[in-house]
Amino acid sequence: MALAPKFAGQKLAGGGIHPKAVHTLELYLDYVCPFSKKMFTTVFGTLKPTITSSPYSDRLVTIFRQQIQPWHPSSTLTHEAGAAVLRLYPEKFLLFSAALFDQQTDFFDINVVNETRNATYRRLAKIAGSVGVDEGEVYKLLEISDKPGPDGSLNSGNGVTNDVKVMVKANRLVGVHVTPTVLFNGIVENSISSSWTKEQWEEWLAKNVV
Incomplete structure (x- = not known):
């Protein structure tokens, strides 16, 4: 599936324009899913030098697709923070994602249930700040007003609501659950497991990409 230009920061690719890129690998991950953390850490961490160098750099594009899992309410909030970083500093998106995955348990159900939504946003903005993103600008996009909108609306969302809608619509088209x-x-490539090691990924890549 095509990637909207506004979400270009979700793409990991090694050589710019990639005129010969013929393969696309899409990883649908949730910030508060432990198995997503395992896959992200392997692919965008230990495997990154492999897929951003020859022969894969000009043949493979890897995309982190943000997948909200609504049974964890904080999932929406964390992905909104990802959308804010994409809006402001797309080149920092993967760094932010790595930092957020490192702290994902801080956003599990029992660790957010007693704080306000805006308080959770403040913590997420602080993580963005830790990787060189303007913390104040991130929070400005995330904050929910407690006052009615100019038109009297009580359900007006925040600065990234429309971006999240686009992500959700795109993911629904492919039926990811x-x-x-x-x-x-x-x-869908069901043979790939979140527990795969770097070596298992490299074996799969060698068979399917080169």
């Missing part, structure tokens, strides 16, 4: 889910060239 569980996280992580991997699509390779538009087809």
